[in-house]
Amino acid sequence: MLHTTVMHLIGQTPVMSIDVPNRNARMVLKIEKNNPGGSMKDRMARSMVVAALQDGRLAPGGTIVESSSGNTGAGLALAALEFGLRFIAVVDHHAAPDKIRMMHVLGAEIRYVEGDHREDEVAVVERVRLAAQLAAQLPGALFMNQADNPANPEGYAGLVDELLAQLPDGIDAFVGCVGSGGSMTGIAQRLKRHSPVVRTIAVEPAGSTIFGNPGHPYYQSGTGMPTGTQAGKVLDYGCIDEGVQVTDAQAFETARYIARRKGLLVGGSTGGAIYKALEFIASGKLTGTVVTIVIDGGEKYLRTVFDDDWMAKRFLLDPAIAAQLDGWLA
């Protein structure tokens, strides 16, 4: 089939299986980095823009404004191009530099929040405040507000349909990251509706406050909720069986390990989900087909997670984690 727009390239992403020996389990990765904006978030970005155009909150030629760590922004930049809209991305210095460059290259206008923030501190509160303020000031502008926007979880309907078709023998568990909660909610609710016995595990960075733990800064990008933020309306705790935490070192060392051993470049938050999925499998808490998402690619983190000096300076290198992964996969 010949596609005529980039938006038609969203979806129909492949799956890849990693067998876990002696555990009666396999981990299946849904390779969402293959979407044109490089992440699963192309799906929800398109969904939010289409919904706003359909119900009249956004008119042709209007402006969309969103706070983003980069992936939602790349998806919104593509949607803005498709529908002839202006897009303003509100960002902070926590985002990977290449993600911001990518939004810019795709035509987004970039606005940084002001103020001094630690390098490992995400300025979500300030980002959201500035995005809402810009949208209120500009005629014809709409703040997409992914954390409260029902079209965010709705955007993952197609992903679940694809998974069910790709895995006809069934899905036993889903392990996913949680930031806005849109993907977790959209995927977990649908999987449980299809089969109520599917186990759902939500992974947040250590330092994130989604599951009531004390907050502290972390380097994982795009995922979790830093101190001072409230869970968005889209996050349905009811569809999550267990919420767990992963450290930056575990997440990033796993991403580096998967690159070295499997030849697949995955981003830092995906590394965290893979680490937890394998830990649950190794401990016998999950069996059968355990699905996780390659949310984005390691290509977006070559100057951070995949840079030895960057990792060393932040004390994030830990060879014991690779040894642990070897033990689980050997």
Ligand SMILES: Cc1ncc(COP(=O)(O)O)c(C=O)c1O
């Ligand atoms: C790299 C990465 N990981 C995890 C997430 C969290 O996804 P969600 O907002 O659907 O919870 C995001 C969201 O932007 C992301 O970009």
